[in-house]
Each structure stands twice: as structure tokens, then as C-alpha cells.
Amino acid sequence: xxxxxxSDGPQVKVSLxxxxxxxxxxxxxxxxxxxxxxxxxxxxxxxxxxxxxxVVLRRDDNGEIPIAGGRxxxxxxxxxxxxxxxxxxxxxxxxxxxxxxxxLIREASRRGMRRMHGHVLADxxxxxxxxxxxxxxxxxxxxxxxxxxxxxxxxxxxxxRWTAFCRKFWRRRGNQR
Ligand SMILES: CC(C)(COP(=O)(O)OP(=O)(O)OC[C@H]1O[C@@H](n2cnc3c(N)ncnc32)[C@H](O)[C@@H]1OP(=O)(O)O)[C@@H](O)C(=O)NCCC(=O)NCCS
Numbered sequence: 001x002x003x004x005x006x007s008d009g010p011q012v013k014v015s016l017x018x019x020x021x022x023x024x025x026x027x028x029x030x031x032x033x034x035x036x037x038x039x040x041x042x043x044x045x046x047x048x049x050x051x052x053x054x055v056v057l058r059r060d061d062n063g064e065i066p067i068a069g070g071r072x073x074x075x076x077x078x079x080x081x082x083x084x085x086x087x088x089x090x091x092x093x094x095x096x097x098x099x100x101x102x103x104l105i106r107e108a109s110r111r112g113m114r115r116m117h118g119h120v121l122a123d124x125x126x127x128x129x130x131x132x133x134x135x136x137x138x139x140x141x142x143x144x145x146x147x148x149x150x151x152x153x154x155x156x157x158x159x160x161r162w163t164a165f166c167r168k169f170w171r172r173r174g175n176q177r
Pocket of ligand 1: 022023024026027083084085086087088091092093094095096097098099118119120124125126127129130131133
């Protein structure tokens with residue numbers, strides 16, 4: 001898992017066009033027939049100051065293929081962000097979504113965000129179960145009856161200096177044993 005790069009575009013396009021109709025609808029709330037170069041460009045060319053985008057790659061003999069991704073976008077006026085997730089069909093239910101969202105929570109906290117939310121189709125049981133398991137509250141949204149909002153407060157992020165200090169401390173303790 002690493003931040004997405006613009007050069008991932010062609011591989012991401014291939015992976016997106018392999019998604020089932022269900023996965024497309026669950027993520028984009030619409031039935032997308034084909035992901036064009038432009039659509040992929042809009043999805044992965046982000047403003048790093050406002051957005052964070054992770055990709056999960058599967059490595060095999062032919063190279064690396066993107067199998068999942070997750071992002072958050074910062075709100076304009078509040079210390080809040082909106083997240084979304086997408087796991088390729090063959091890789092769902094293996095804990096990848098859980099790992100991505102935890103990584104998003106960590107990074108959002110580090111950036112000083114206090115709350116994270118996301119929109120989820122009301123019939124998207126896997127996403128609602130995952131959100132509940134990670135302490136998101138589920139509530140009505142302002143986007144109609146078939147869309148719910150999941151929301152949770154974020155832990156206060158540690159400053160990079162504090163994190164570096166802790167790492168050093170535990171490394172020293174480890175060496176003393
Ligand atoms: C919803 C989605 C993100 C879940 O990711 P995932 O990698 O499949 O989920 P995980 O394997 O990490 O599951 C974590 C938890 O979610 C819940 N969950 C996941 N899939 C589930 C399913 N099919 N039924 C019930 N609960 C499920 C469980 O609580 C699970 O915990 P457990 O493994 O301890 O039982 C993924 O299925 C997906 O990308 N779907 C299509 C796009 C989408 O719905 N995006 C969300 C819109 S923001």
C-alpha cells in the first residue's frame with residue numbers, strides 16, 4: 001500500500017474496467033459503463049494539499065496491479081474530511097478495506113482532522129458493517145433515502161517530532177534487552 005502516483009494511471013484504468021457493476025455502483029453511486037482516460041485522470045490526479053489517495057498493489061511475475069484504493073478529501077471550512085474506498089471484486093472480504101481505512105484515519109489525524117465521514121448506499125451492507133466495526137456512527141444523509149452517512153471522530157494526531165521520539169525510545173529499549 002502506498003500513495004497513488006500519476007504514472008499508475010494506465011494500470012488503474014485496466015483494474016477499474018474489470019470491476020463488477022455492483023462495485024461501480026457501490027463506489028460511484030452510478031452505473032459506469034467504461035472508465036475513460038479522462039475519468040481515470042480525474043480520479044488519480046489529486047491536489048496533495050487537499051486530498052490523500054492510497055493504492056494497494058498486488059505483485060506477481062508480470063509486475064504490479066492495483067487491486068484497491070482509498071482516499072480522503074479535506075473539507076474547506078472545518079477540520080473534517082470525506083473518505084471513500086474501493087476494493088477489486090476478487091480481493092474483497094480479506095481485510096484490505098479495513099487496513100486502508102485505518103491508514104486513512106491515521107493520516108487524517110496526523111493532518112489535524114477531527115472528524116471523518118463518508119456516503120454509503122443504504123443497501124451496501126459490507127461497507128456499513130466495516131464502518132460500524134471501526135466505530136463510525138451511521139445516520140441519514142442529505143442525499144436522499146438511499147444514501148446514508150457514516151461518521152466518526154478522529155483521535156488527536158501526534159506531531160511528527162513526538163512520533164520520531166517514541167520510535168527512538170522504543171528502539172533503544174529494544175536494544176537494551
Ligand atoms: C465495502 C468494501 C470497501 C469493504 O472492503 P473489504 O476489503 O471487502 O472489507 P474487509 O475484508 O476489510 O472487511 C472488514 C469488515 O467489514 C465487514 N464486511 C466486509 N465485507 C462484508 C460482507 N460481505 N458482509 C458483511 N460484512 C462485511 C466485516 O465487519 C468485516 O470484518 P471481519 O472480517 O472481521 O468480519 C469493499 O467491499 C468494496 O470496495 N466494495 C465496493 C465499493 C464500495 O462499496 N465502496 C464503499 C463506498 S465508500
